[in-house]
Amino acid sequence: MHATVSDKVILATAVIKITTNSGDFVLARALLDSGSQINFVTEELAQRLHLRREDSCISLLGIGESNSQVKKKIHTVVKSRVGCNEYAIDLWILKSISGYQPDHTVNVSGWKIPDNIQLADPYFFKPQKIDLLIGAETFFDLLSVGQIKQGPECPILQKTNLGWIVSGRYTPGEKSHQKMTVTLSYQEESLSSIDKTLLKFWTVEDVRSPSKVLSAEQQSCEDHFTNNVRRLPSGRFEVRLPFKSDSHQLGCSFEVAKRRFMSLEKRLTRDPELKRMYLEFMEEYVEMGHMSEVSHILPSTPHYVIPHQCVLRPQSTSTKLRVVFDASCRTSTHKALNDILMVGPTIQEELFSTLLRFRLHKYALTADIKKMYRQVMVHEADRNYQLIVWRKYPSDLLRLFRLNTVTYGTAPAPFLAIRCLIQLSEIAKSSHPMAAEVIRQDFYVDDMLTGAACVEDLKTIKSEVSQILLEAGFELAKWFSNAPGFSASDSTPKPITISETDVFQFRIDDSFMGLKATKRNILSVTSRLFDPLGLLSPLIIKAKILLQELWLQKLEWDESIPLSLDISW
Known part of the structure; x- marks a missing residue:
């Protein structure tokens, strides 16, 4: 588009290092665009990098809703030219991204750019080609604290991990014809993320029988389990990791895991309470035999070092902090452990069925399995794919654990x-049929939701299920029941009490109260109401009607909504 305007806009650019197939770096000029959700690279630069191209597909939506498709992407690491920061990113391949930026040489003689700052693009004012576009997927990770405003007639200087960028509106001093850039919007060919959110909201009530037909990979995973599972003398199960492709595809993973641990360690140093909880968690891992130290030398055979981090759960009544492991972190060959492992089929009852059956009981009984995953041992031959780096204090040597x-x-x-669990139910089917059925049908992951028509049956279920599970190392805890006189064997029984008003109470996070009423925010908040049994239908139906009104009004995602709808919201 062309328009006669007095002001112009300069777009943020940065010269960065980008990793090639050989591990070397080449310099490239990036356009930083927070309005784009993902990252792009030109075909010319992609050829220079010699990286493996992955088959995928997105649709680009252009002017007049014309569509074009991009079907290839690469994965690489980009690094700051002025510092040590680096980022692993996916880049979709386009023939070209933009014309020269800026479109003419900008006179910056009157701008007050400090001499002591490092510019991300030292020649930002000269027309040069764009090699890649960094979108919002990475853009906001680049931002740093620091901004310089030079005045209304000059652009803003913003500090980033790539150096200082120059961007914004400026007055050149004379009117001219300005080429204005129109950024393409795009969506994944399957569904955009916001469409997926909406789809989940509408299909949560869609009850259908799960397919009993397994895919080839799911059947292979099931067969692998059956052929390799065994009971140890302790009664616990031991399993093998179900690989779907050769583990020799894994490259070097130690350096990334080490770098992420160092970052984690700095965070823990700044937060003594968080560090205390993290240390307790990891020490418990060692004491229970779930983790053991190995030689500090990495194995010469295929292996994988998993980065780890913490997740805080203040609302938890037991474990406030959980350490989670990122087995999707890619190695130097761009393959992660999860890329070469089979996922396996869904084998438990649908949540809707479990909840509906739970409500039919006169007396309810619930519990959950303590540290369920960690009660199942992994075969010795597969433990080198579950290595981590860890130490208690920064002064200690970095140690390797399995x-x-x-x-x-x-x-x-x-x-x-x-x-x-399913294997246990099959083993106990003949000796304890009632308990076996509960284990098979009334568990959702590690949560037991069951019940009975009389207190005697409830006690039988509790006793038999506890015994069967404990023999395999699965200990039930957090018992709840509404049965009169029913007491749990753990130290903190929590009976369910029903008030005289006989009402359900729901806790809803009210952090949305400060959000602007827009189509995007209303959908975001409403879709969080997960209510498979329909207990909140009087509220959710109103929300659905409001969403329909928003679509009928053909409002943009982030524009203000009409006052009448705002009142309804």
Whole structure:
């Protein structure tokens, strides 16, 4: 588009290092665009990098809703030219991204750019080609604290991890014809993320029988489990990791895991309470035999070092902090452990069925399995794929550990742990049919939701299920029941009490109260109301009607909504 304007806009650019197939770096000029969701690279630069291209597909939506498709992407690491920061990113390949930026040489003689700052692009004012576009997927990770405003007639200087960028509106001093850039919007060919959110909201009520037909990979995963599972003398299960492709595809993973641990260590140093909880968690891992130290020398055979981090759960009544493991972190060959492992089929009842059956009981009984995944041992031959780096204090030597149990964060972990429960139910079917049926039908992952028509049956279920599970190392805790006189064997029984008004109470996070009422925010908040049994239908139906009104009004995602709808919201 062309328009006669007095002001112009200069777009943020940066010269960065980008990794080639050989591990070397080449310099490239990037356009930083927070309005784009993902990253792009030109075909010319992609050829220079000699990286493996992955088959995928997105649709680009252009002017007049014309569509074009991009079907290839590469994965690489980009690095700051002026510092040590680096980022692993996916880049979609386009023939070209933009014309020369800026479109003419900008006179910056009157701008007050400090001499002591390092510019991300020292020649930002000269027309040069664009090699790649860094979108919002990475853009906001680049921002740093620091901004210089030079005045209304000059652009803003913003500090980033790539150096200082120059961007914004400026007055050149004379009117001219300005070429204005129109950024393409795009969506994944399957569904955009916001469409997926909306789809989940509408289909949560869609009840259908799960397919009993397994895919080839799911059947292979099931067969692998059956052929390799065994009971140890302790009664616990031992499983093998179900690989779907050769583990020799894994490259070097130690350096990334080490770098992420160093970052974690700095964070823990700044927060003594968080560090205390992290140390307690990891020490418990060692004491229970779920993790053991190995030689500080990396194995010469295929292996994988898993980065780890913490997740805080203040609302938890037991574990406030959980350490999670990122087995999707890519190695130097751009393959992660999860890329070469099978996931396995869904083998438990649908949540809707479990909840509906739970409500039919006169007396309810609930509990959950303590540290369920970690009660299943991984075969010795597979533990080198579950290495981590760890030390208690920064002054200690960095140590290498192996995780000996099924690890939360690996692709097949849910299947392997749940499949062991199903195996237990099959073993107990003849000796304890009632308990076996509960284990088979009334568990959702590690949560038991069951009940009975009389207190005697409830006690039988509790006793038999506890005994069967404990023999395999699965200990039930957090017992709840509404049965009169029912007491749990653990130290903190929590009976369910029903008030005289006989009402359900729901806790809803009210952090949305400060959000602007837009179509995007209303959908975001409403879609969080997960209510498979329809107990909140009087509220959710109103929300659905409001969403329909928003679509009928053909409002943009982030524009203000009409006052009448705002009042309804």
